[in-house]
Amino acid sequence: MSAPIFSRQPIDPRLKKPVHDERHIRIICIGAGASGLLLAYKLQRSFDKYDLVVYEKNEDIGGTWYENKYPGCACDVPSHTYTWSFEPKKDWSSVYAGSAEIKQYFTDFANKYELLKYVKLNHTVSSAIWNERAGNWDVEVRKGEDGSVVKDRCDILINAAGFLNAWRIPGIEGLENFKGKVLHTARWDETVDLTDKHVGLIGNGSSGIQVLPAIAPKVKMVTTFIRSETWVAPAQGLAQHVYTPEERHVFETDPQAFLEYRKTLETGFSSIFGIWIGNSAMQKATTAAMRKAMQKALNNEALEWIIPQWGYGCRRFTPGVGYLEALASEKVQVVKGGVVAATEDGCVCDDGKEYPVDIIICATGFDTSFKPRFPIIGRAGVDLRDAWDHEPKCYLGVAAANMPNYFTFTGPSSPLGNGPLLVAMEAQADYMLKFINRYQTENIHSFSPKAEVIDEWVEFKNNFMKDSTWGQGCKSWYKNSDGVVTALWPGSSLHYLEVLRDPRYEDWDFKSNGNRFNFVGNGYSQTESDMTADWAYYITDHDDSPHLSRSKYRKALTKSGTMKHEMSDEVLF
Numbered sequence: 401m402s403a404p405i406f407s408r409q410p411i412d413p414r415l416k417k418p419v420h421d422e423r424h425i426r427i428i429c430i431g432a433g434a435s436g437l438l439l440a441y442k443l444q445r446s447f448d449k450y451d452l453v454v455y456e457k458n459e460d461i462g463g464t465w466y467e468n469k470y471p472g473c474a475c476d477v478p479s480h481t482y483t484w485s486f487e488p489k490k491d492w493s494s495v496y497a498g499s500a501e502i503k504q505y506f507t508d509f510a511n512k513y514e515l516l517k518y519v520k521l522n523h524t525v526s527s528a529i530w531n532e533r534a535g536n537w538d539v540e541v542r543k544g545e546d547g548s549v550v551k552d553r554c555d556i557l558i559n560a561a562g563f564l565n566a567w568r569i570p571g572i573e574g575l576e577n578f579k580g581k582v583l584h585t586a587r588w589d590e591t592v593d594l595t596d597k598h599v600g601l602i603g604n605g606s607s608g609i610q611v612l613p614a615i616a617p618k619v620k621m622v623t624t625f626i627r628s629e630t631w632v633a634p635a636q637g638l639a640q641h642v643y644t645p646e647e648r649h650v651f652e653t654d655p656q657a658f659l660e661y662r663k664t665l666e667t668g669f670s671s672i673f674g675i676w677i678g679n680s681a682m683q684k685a686t687t688a689a690m691r692k693a694m695q696k697a698l699n700n701e702a703l704e705w706i707i708p709q710w711g712y713g714c715r716r717f718t719p720g721v722g723y724l725e726a727l728a729s730e731k732v733q734v735v736k737g738g739v740v741a742a743t744e745d746g747c748v749c750d751d752g753k754e755y756p757v758d759i760i761i762c763a764t765g766f767d768t769s770f771k772p773r774f775p776i777i778g779r780a781g782v783d784l785r786d787a788w789d790h791e792p793k794c795y796l797g798v799a800a801a802n803m804p805n806y807f808t809f810t811g812p813s814s815p816l817g818n819g820p821l822l823v824a825m826e827a828q829a830d831y832m833l834k835f836i837n838r839y840q841t842e843n844i845h846s847f848s849p850k851a852e853v854i855d856e857w858v859e860f861k862n863n864f865m866k867d868s869t870w871g872q873g874c875k876s877w878y879k880n881s882d883g884v885v886t887a888l889w890p891g892s893s894l895h896y897l898e899v900l901r902d903p904r905y906e907d908w909d910f911k912s913n914g915n916r917f918n919f920v921g922n923g924y925s926q927t928e929s930d931m932t933a934d935w936a937y938y939i940t941d942h943d944d945s946p947h948l949s950r951s952k953y954r955k956a957l958t959k960s961g962t963m964k965h966e967m968s969d970e971v972l973f
Contacts, residue, residue: 412843412914418924420841424449427836428539428554432456432519433463434506435809435825436560438484440515442829449840453552454560455541457524461510463562465503468607470585470763471594472614473499476606476718477820478665484509485823488662490651495641496719523550527775528557530804535845535913537805556836559772559808563816563887566767570602573741575760584762585611592759596620600747600757602739604630604706605877606718608763613722615761616731623755624727625747627738628875629708632720633690640721670819671965673892675713676869683869687712697724703734714874716817768877768887770794770812778803779848788812792886793858795849795907796900798828804846804911805839807832812886813861817878819893827900834903842919845911853907864890898954 414421427443429436432454443452460466475482479497483489489505510516522544529538537557541550567586569575575582581592585607594615601608601624608624609632616622643651651658674682690712695704706727708714726732735755741748746756770792776784782802787793794800797814798807807828810816815824835847865871865885870878878887889896910916927933947953954960 412918414843414918414921417921418926418929419921420919420926421921422449422840424451425556425836425840426451426536426554427453427556427558428525428537428552429454429518429558429560430525431463431560431562432458432461432510432521433465433560433562434822435562435829436463437461437506437510437515438825438829439558439560439809439832440518441509441513442826442833443836444513444515446833447836447840452518453554454519455523455525456519456521457544459521459544461516461519461521462503462506465499465506467567467586468499468588469590470583470588470607470611470614470761472610472612473585473607474610475499475502476716477669480662481665481669481820482822485826488658490658491648492643494643495639496721525774527777529775529777530779530806532779532804532846535805555805556839557806558832559776559806559811561773563766563768563770563810566773567765568767570739570762570764572739572747575742577744578742578746578760579744580758580760582760582762584764586766594619594759597758598623598756600739600755600760601625601763602747602760603763603765604628605763605765606716607765609718609720609723611761611763612732613720613726616726616729619731621731621733622726623733623735623747623757625735625737625739625749625755626706629706630715631690631694631708631712631717632706632723633693633712633717640719666820667965670892670894673819673895676818678711678867678869678871683711683713694724698728700728703727705736706734708874710872710874711869713869714872715876716878765877769880770886776803776806778806791858791880791882791884793854795854795857796831797889797896798831798900799849801849801851801854804848806848807835813857813889814887815889815891815893815896816887818889818891818896821893824889824893824896827897831900831903843912843914843916845913847908847910849908861885861890898950902950 427450429439429452436454436456440452440454443450458466474496476496478495479492480488482502483505487509493501524542524544525539526542526549527540531538535555537554539552539554539557541552542548543550567584569582569584581589583589583592595618597619598621599615599619601612601622604624604626612622612624651661674680675686677683691707694707698704698706727734735749735751737749737751739747740750742760743754746754747760748754771785771788778784779802784800784803787800787802792812794808794812797811800806800808809825809828815821838844839847862884868885868890870876870885870888878885880886927935927937947956
């Protein structure tokens with residue numbers, strides 16, 4: 401009798417290597433804006449044995465700061481708070497720097513750390529499909545030069561396309577018949593001369609607020625169509641200020657003074673979360689103060705309808721440098737209402753009147769639905785466009801159900817308007833890299849957040865928002881069509897950092913390749929395989945290990961006991 405034949409599985413090569421052997425991984429990142437460049441930097445700083453490609457649809461890096469070049473385009477938070485925590489810029493020209501200067505900051509960052517080697521410009525990701533058997537993403541990319549399609553694959557897919565770059569001309573009836581030029585703030589045509597033209601400005605969001613005072617001096621007239629009221633005031637009480645040569649010299653030559661200045665601005669930004677706590681003392685006091693400030697700047701009772709009745713902060717507030725004064729000037733005609741149609745000669749408002757203009761500027765913002773602009777098809781054929789069609793349900797702003805080995809920067813439930821943003825992006829990048837580290841050094845096939853966990857998270861977030869300023873009766877891109885606040889994190893930016901610091905791996909489904917413990921290997925440590933390492937590294941003459949309770953770790957990290965902040969118990973609790 402012949403011996404039975406047994407089928408054999410290939411021997412896992414990890415079994416012959418020390419614990420936590422690093423396998424080679426391939427990562428695709430969509431977008432070379434701020435978050436895509438940050439990912440490249442942090443991956444390069446901390447990892448070996450990886451391939452990274454960053455596909456960028458534009459002709460240059462920078463994302464929204466490359467795309468937005470309209471007059472007056474600027475940061476709506478103090479410039480020194482709009483840098484990476486570890487990469488300050490000493491020579492900002494002003495408190496609210498312009499878009500070109502911000503774009504240059506990210507270009508300089510990419511050049512300093514040689515990040516452009518990862519980037520492929522004029523490459524637009526057109527689809528991504530999860531391959532369950534192979535445990536990777538099959539990605540199609542369209543090249544801008546000739547429209548040809550490139551096929552790629554990756555172990556980890558990261559969406560850094562951003563939430564403010566899907567612009568579109570508004571669907572105004574007859575707009576194609578308008579004889580003049582139609583501009584959009586997100587696709588500004590710098591060849592168009594506005595001098596002595598009668599301009600129609602549609603929208604009073606951030607871009608409209610910045611455009612109006614920038615173009616008013618050169619145009620003949622502006623007719624601005626304002627459909628809804630909005631809060632306009634210098635953020636954190638800071639007016640626009642151009643830094644003097646003396647101030648910039650201090651920033652350049654006195655590191656301690658510069659650090660203290662940055663920390664003062666950052667602390668001020670992080671101290672305002674009470675504004676978004678519905679009916680808190682800070683909310684009421686700030687709303688009253690902002691109402692008086694707007695009335696004073698407008699100096700025109702006929703325009704006071706623009707001041708909201710809902711609380712300050714329900715919509716994102718913008719430092720309206722010169723905006724309110726421009727509204728009250730003789731060169732600006734304010735029309736209360738929305739544009740419903742266009743003729744050859746101008747705009748028709750919902751009051752039924754036609755307003756002749758030479759040029760139309762659409763300051764109408766972006767599609768902020770969070771739906772991907774191309775198919776992202778995960779496990780069981782789930783298309784993220786369909787899953788997020790009405791209410792985007794995202795895990796802590798970074799991941800989605802049924803999307804294995806997938807992360808997104810600044811996804812739904814991120815702190816997009818809660819305080820400092822770039823440090824929150826850093827927390828997201830660090831969070832992603834913790835998972836990538838486990839994937840690279842353990843026997844993991846795939847990981848994704850559990851659907852029931854996300855449902856529970858969304859329930860918590862929605863309950864919080866009901867009592868927040870954001871949940872009041874304003875129209876905002878923070879909300880979906882049902883008025884549910886989908887964009888924002890239910891807490892401050894500092895709160896977000898603490899929640900993301902330690903991943904809750906129990907909220908995730910992990911799938912292994914064979915025996916999950918094969919990564920334990922041949923019994924040797926990585927230390928023993930390194931002939932240059934200290935094999936008694938744990939022997940010391942004092943205990944310098946990190947504290948293992950969240951409380952003591954946090955106190956050590958934040959130097960608790962060294963500062964004194966003034967904030968009422970009513971705001972905090």
